[in-house]
Amino acid sequence: MDPDRVIIFDTTLRDGEQSPGISLNTTEKLEIANQLARLGVDVIEAGFPIASPGDFEAVQAIAREVQGPVIAGLARAQAPDIERAAEAVRDAERPRIHTFISTSDIHIEHQLQSTREDVKGAARAAVAHAKSFVDDVEFSPMDATRADAEFTAEVLQIAIDEGATTINIPDTVGYATPDEYAGFLRRLYELVPELHGVVLSVHCHDDLGLAVANSLAGVRAGARQVECAINGIGERAGNASLEEIVMLLETRADHLGFSTGIVTREIARTSRMVSRLTGYVVQPNKAIVGRNAFAHESGIHQDGVLKERTTFEIMDATTIGLEGNDLVLGKHSGRHALRSALEELGFRIDGQALNTAFKRFKEIADRKKTVTAMDLEALVTDELRDELRSYTLEWFDVDVSNRRPPHARVAVRTPDDEQVVGDFTGDGPVDAIFRAINAATRREARLREFRIDAVTGGQDALGEASVVLELAGQSASGQGVSTDIIEAAAQAYVRALSNAERKVQAAAEPEAATAEVELTPTP
């Protein structure tokens, strides 16, 4: 491979999915993984298989169905973790096991309650065990940037001796500055010359706003894999944004000299899909994928832009797939046109799924003058949420006024196919309908977060609602899409309730090991 080609390792489905309130089901994870493959990422970290049966199932499904990228599963440096990861990724074209253990004293003492000697032993055993299942083994010394370089080097030497092919240096708590991070990598190269024979990787968190700069500093110090996530999601302030590091390397190839295999025109769509399925909004001023990143309508810079694009634009919006997306359907468009349009968007839909999508499309087309590519994306991702849905919204009536308290009546179909009806007078129409759903389903769910966004612009935009609620100690999210925000909100609430109920049931099952793993820190 070209020595200046940088491997893009996407951890949206692992580190990103660990963000509070995100709960993707297997169908949603598969859809994201397929889109990541279209985007051209080199490695998909699909999950942490031992963390839960759902995680295992999703990693296995992605390993079996997604073609192109390496599929990685995360595992602590413990035999049961590695065996579970190996089983999950076994059917991938190119499987990888990514195993990790902390090398910082603060983690060894307080979090692992172990010793340096034991860490070395665990790393050795873990890499050797992983290597017995797959050739492609990645090892991460967690919290490396706060660890002793000499001790970390000893552990890396062991991992390489046991056959690790990628060594990843996580800045787990987002603490390093670019010079420190690059200096740390250079020191490791000195201490472990065998590092030149494997792929060095960077994994940076954005707690101080430096994730992209630290990743870049790492690449310039010799790393050739960058771990990153779409929209920069992940623990706390998240990981380095995939779109930022990729567009930085592309836009400044003149100065930096690196390349990636990313199909940049898929960036905008991938960002929208991840935002929609996770319910994590992208702020308007987010680099590359924020609504304003390419906005010159403001008038302020328009003058210069009109005279010569490059006066104020260093990137072209078409590069990331933001423009040229002028596919439009109307209420008279047929099933064939819908199917072609969906294929153009990368969705392969047939049979009953196509019938369902067409029915939804017609409902929306009746209310909207034109249905755009972005509307279709929202509808299709909305459909993805239905597979596991246990409650469904049948009908509702809400009376809203500022002259009397709002009142909602709602009918919900339960997983047992029973129609239940409830009503409530609330503080607002959304409060009223949420509590009416609680009343109908006899659940004591509590709303934690609620958000509504317009999917597309204009008076007849689709509204997308996101709900995070808590039921019996489990929190879960749900989304809904409609031209009616009350309907979108009710859909989102019913789906969140369904997700929460599955979590409550899973937690009630006697799987103590799972509960323990969910509390495990990761890089």
Added chain:
Amino acid sequence: MDPDRVIIFDTTLRDGEQSPGISLNTTEKLEIANQLARLGVDVIEAGFPIASPGDFEAVQAIAREVQGPVIAGLARAQAPDIERAAEAVRDAERPRIHTFISTSDIHIEHQLQSTREDVKGAARAAVAHAKSFVDDVEFSPMDATRADAEFTAEVLQIAIDEGATTINIPDTVGYATPDEYAGFLRRLYELVPELHGVVLSVHCHDDLGLAVANSLAGVRAGARQVECAINGIGERAGNASLEEIVMLLETRADHLGFSTGIVTREIARTSRMVSRLTGYVVQPNKAIVGRNAFAHESGIHQDGVLKERTTFEIMDATTIGLEGNDLVLGKHSGRHALRSALEELGFRIDGQALNTAFKRFKEIADRKKTVTAMDLEALVTDELRDELRSYTLEWFDVDVSNRRPPHARVAVRTPDDEQVVGDFTGDGPVDAIFRAINAATRREARLREFRIDAVTGGQDALGEASVVLELAGQSASGQGVSTDIIEAAAQAYVRALSNAERKVQAAAEPEAATAEVELTPTP
């Protein structure tokens, strides 16, 4: 001053306010400026006085009322701009004029349609003219990072000779990498030794995700002023985030050795205020001020955090004012308690304003069990929007169901104190009420964007709606707060309509100069 003390120059109200869809009135700008003073910023760039009469008025009001920081006004390198800026900042304790002109050939040729010689002449005249009004003059060579270093140095030499006391080097298009930016500054120090006698400043945009890293690189190369904005708002992907650069310098003072005068425990509140008044959401994974930046409820890192805070936390949430904010009022709290609570939050409210706030507080307290500090902030900032409001919402009734089209009736009081009534059957309840408002006011406004957020958590959260609409070619935003999202949406729409109408009227006035200036690029 301590040679390692970094001056924090906040441009939230200038570069930030230029973001599409933000339209703050003078009261709102004053409130933000007062909060910036509490936050301890050294310089407030309050606006671009020649851009519009509204900009001028706001800069003047801030110069007159806000104590503590230097108050700066922006001006192109032209006499009328400088005179207008001088007039606006005249009454400040410590006024500054910030004048700029591009030094990159691409800007000189395509945007200014001028020559290098003319740029030198303009810079000389502008700094000299500014200096005749104030001692404190800042000069920026716009697009410097894409300009010839030698030519930029010539222009800087001229600016310093004429008395500029701060020289700011903007990375206007967010193109530089940290090494390039630091290298450019070092080269300028070589070419212009007199730079050591003035304050060197950095102004970095985040187009490639490097604004904070570039700012840090600049400080390490000798700059002692950082231009930044709350929540990183600003043109396109925005400016360096104030909160990120400040917390980076604070948290890593061990390694970096710099300090600022920022009162960090005011950061969270300032971020919320700016987000609420601008309608610009902060994404959950935003560093420092995102909802998840300190989130450990995820369970994943909780284990380590419980054992020892520093295992996964490099900053304490109380440092930025996120916790310890346990002020709570209830429906039985009186006027005195409200006033004390507001004072604790930094709002000085008396007389009629206190009566109005108390009435709003009681309305909310009737619907919510407890009113928290964050609810109060939202209410008070909501009140700020009323002063200039020209339409007011009187009452509304909406019938919402998925079994028939939603229907809205609404009554609005016009600026002429007339009650007008309208109704509409729409695609959704929000669409219906918005169009009913159009029908009542006989305005053909078109919705461009719409968003609803929960201000605080829990079932009885306040909802905050943001609307951007377009009326006769002018776009404007409005916000509304209520426990009822339909009411919040209608309030936001009515306020956006009022703002748009004022813009339409202003545009109709024969002020060609204003219209031209609004299209002017800035650093």
